[in-house]
Amino acid sequence: PEKERTLIVVKPDGVQRRLVGRIVQRFEQRGFKLVGLKLLQVSEDLLAQHYQQLRSKPFYPDLVQYMTSGPVVVMAWEGHQVIQSSRKMVGHTNPAEAQAGTVRGDFSLHVSRNVVHASDSPEGALRELQLWFQGQELLNWDCVDQFITCE
Ligand code: DAT
Ligand code: MG
Numbered sequence: 001p002e003k004e005r006t007l008i009v010v011k012p013d014g015v016q017r018r019l020v021g022r023i024v025q026r027f028e029q030r031g032f033k034l035v036g037l038k039l040l041q042v043s044e045d046l047l048a049q050h051y052q053q054l055r056s057k058p059f060y061p062d063l064v065q066y067m068t069s070g071p072v073v074v075m076a077w078e079g080h081q082v083i084q085s086s087r088k089m090v091g092h093t094n095p096a097e098a099q100a101g102t103v104r105g106d107f108s109l110h111v112s113r114n115v116v117h118a119s120d121s122p123e124g125a126l127r128e129l130q131l132w133f134q135g136q137e138l139l140n141w142d143c144v145d146q147f148i149t150c151e
C-alpha cells in the first residue's frame with residue numbers, strides 16, 4: 001500500500017450547511033488517515049492558483065464569488081490510492097450526474113454549489129497540497145493506542 005496523499009476541501013456551502021462532520025466521517029470510515037486540517041477564508045489569489053486552468057471559463061467569476069463567500073475546511077488525507085478513491089467518494093462534478101452514495105450525489109443539486117473539492121491526479125494533488133498547506137502543517141503519525149485496533 002502506497003502512502004498517497006490528496007487535498008479535500010469542504011467548500012463554503014458545505015461549511016454553512018454543517019456538513020463538515022459527515023464529510024470527515026466518510027473519509028475516516030473508509031480507512032484514510034487525516035494528516036492535515038484547517039478552517040480558512042480563501043483569498044482570490046490562492047483561488048486563482050488553485051483553479052488556474054479555469055480562469056478563462058465563463059463561470060470563473062461566479063466560482064470565485066462562491067469560493068470566497070465564507071470559510072472552507074481544507075484537509076489532507078493519506079492512504080492507498082486515496083486520490084482515485086476520494087474522487088469516486090466525491091462524485092461527478094455536476095451533482096445532477098453524481099450517484100447516490102457520493103458526497104455530491106447525497107448533498108447537492110447544482111454544479112455551482114457542489115459542496116466539496118478533491119484533487120484529480122497525483123500531479124494535481126501534489127501541486128494543491130503545496131498550495132494550501134505549509135510543509136509543517138502536514139503530519140506523519142502512527143496509531144499508538146494499545147487499547148484500540150491500529151492499522
Ligand atoms: P471538479 O471539482 O469535479 O474537479 P472541475 O475541476 O472541472 O471539477 O471544476 C472545478 C469547479 O468549478 C467545480 O467543482 C465547480 C465549478 N464548475 C465546473 N464546471 C462548471 C460549470 N459548467 N458551471 C459552473 N461551475 C462549474
Ligand atoms: Mg478539478
